[in-house]
Amino acid sequence: MDNRIHNFNPGPATLPLPVLKKIQSTFLNYQNTGMSITEISHRSKAFDDVINDAKARTLRLLKIDDTYEVLFVQGGASLQFSMIPMNLLPDSKKADYINTGTWSTKAIKEANILNKQVSVAGSSEDKNFSYIPKDLNLSPDAAYVHITSNNTIKGTQWHEFPDTNGVPIISDMSSDILSRPLDMKPFGLIYAGAQKNLGPAGVCMVIIRKDLLEKVPDNLPSMLKYTTYSNKNSLYNTPPCFAIYTVQLVLEWLEDTIGGLENIHDMNIKKANLIYNLMSDEGFYRGTADPKSRSLMNVTFRLPSEDLEKRFVAEALENGMGGLKGHRSVGGCRASIYNACEMKSIETLVDFMKSFEQKNG
Numbered sequence: 001m002d003n004r005i006h007n008f009n010p011g012p013a014t015l016p017l018p019v020l021k022k023i024q025s026t027f028l029n030y031q032n033t034g035m036s037i038t039e040i041s042h043r044s045k046a047f048d049d050v051i052n053d054a055k056a057r058t059l060r061l062l063k064i065d066d067t068y069e070v071l072f073v074q075g076g077a078s079l080q081f082s083m084i085p086m087n088l089l090p091d092s093k094k095a096d097y098i099n100t101g102t103w104s105t106k107a108i109k110e111a112n113i114l115n116k117q118v119s120v121a122g123s124s125e126d127k128n129f130s131y132i133p134k135d136l137n138l139s140p141d142a143a144y145v146h147i148t149s150n151n152t153i154k155g156t157q158w159h160e161f162p163d164t165n166g167v168p169i170i171s172d173m174s175s176d177i178l179s180r181p182l183d184m185k186p187f188g189l190i191y192a193g194a195q196k197n198l199g200p201a202g203v204c205m206v207i208i209r210k211d212l213l214e215k216v217p218d219n220l221p222s223m224l225k226y227t228t229y230s231n232k233n234s235l236y237n238t239p240p241c242f243a244i245y246t247v248q249l250v251l252e253w254l255e256d257t258i259g260g261l262e263n264i265h266d267m268n269i270k271k272a273n274l275i276y277n278l279m280s281d282e283g284f285y286r287g288t289a290d291p292k293s294r295s296l297m298n299v300t301f302r303l304p305s306e307d308l309e310k311r312f313v314a315e316a317l318e319n320g321m322g323g324l325k326g327h328r329s330v331g332g333c334r335a336s337i338y339n340a341c342e343m344k345s346i347e348t349l350v351d352f353m354k355s356f357e358q359k360n361g
């Protein structure tokens with residue numbers, strides 16, 4: 001389809017073209033119901049099949065069994081910053097948080113608003129969050145250790161997870177969920193706003209180990225309680241049906257067309273390396289993240305001047321590549337290359353970067 005651009009948006013982000021086409025072809029009459037998926041009841045068998053298939057595919061992709069529960073919650077990843085301490089951090093306990101940038105800082109802020117005992121057990125703030133800290137001060141009796149597995153704004157990613165000695169890790173995986181194989185054993189809960197690697201905005205996936213559900217206090221508002229979602233198959237109230245349907249199709253694409261997380265990981269490594277290979281400390285393109293902590297999902301870089309950065313983003317757009325401006329809080333440039341970003345988009349970007357450097361370097 002020639003009128004689609006190469007989309008490097010950080011989120012909402014590009015979706016797999018076969019998924020968009022399937023939505024288009026099923027939009028007016030979903031599975032002979034005579035209705036659109038946006039018009040059918042969330043209590044119908046057709047929608048039940050959607051949600052159950054999405055849950056089953058998630059468990060299969062992560063190679064986990066039903067000791068974990070998959071929930072669909074609204075309020076984005078940002079609501080999870082509050083729900084996690086509300087549900088899983090009793091006042092008698094503390095939680096360790098590792099601060100690796102904007103989103104971890106927000107998670108810490110919300111736990112503090114709730115007057116919970118929060119310990120910042122590691123941070124990379126000293127170097128503007130350009131690396132993943134190894135030096136952690138974890139306590140054995142913490143309720144959980146919270147990390148952000150991929151830092152969308154700073155362009156860093158955890159490549160090995162910390163050894164927490166059995167304390168469950170909780171991870172914000174908004175920008176790298178299902179982008180690589182994951183050993184779920186150390187994780188008590190992972191969560192992700194859908195709009196980067198999973199689907200459209202409007203739904204957040206939460207995968208929680210079932211034993212943690214037993215710790216949820218009774219005296220929380222229903223909509224803020226994980227057990228409300230787990231007891232009702234995420235259908236306590238009207239869920240964002242269209243967003244969940246799209247997530248189901250993305251999961252189907254990942255499992256049946258791509259062939260699972262090992263395959264997508266190989267593709268993601270190849271894609272990221274093509275761009276990172278153009279970067280060096282003294283070069284025209286300078287990566288902002290420490291090379292050992294570089295993200296496979298968000299490639300952040302600077303050019304020799306802000307003026308050149310502006311021209312780079314503008315000329316890229318003229319040439320059919322969008323979304324390359326860095327986050328407004330950090331400036332510079334960023335290519336977000338989630339699962340659905342195709343190799344041909346990366347190759348187009350790399351060719352453009354080479355010719356831009358030749359002209360301006």
Ligand SMILES: Cc1ncc(COP(=O)(O)O)c(C=O)c1O
Pocket residue numbers: 011075076077078079103148150151152153172173174175193194
């Ligand atoms: C790592 C991370 N966590 C949390 C969020 C916030 O997500 P939401 O907008 O779904 O609340 C974002 C959004 O970009 C993110 O990248």
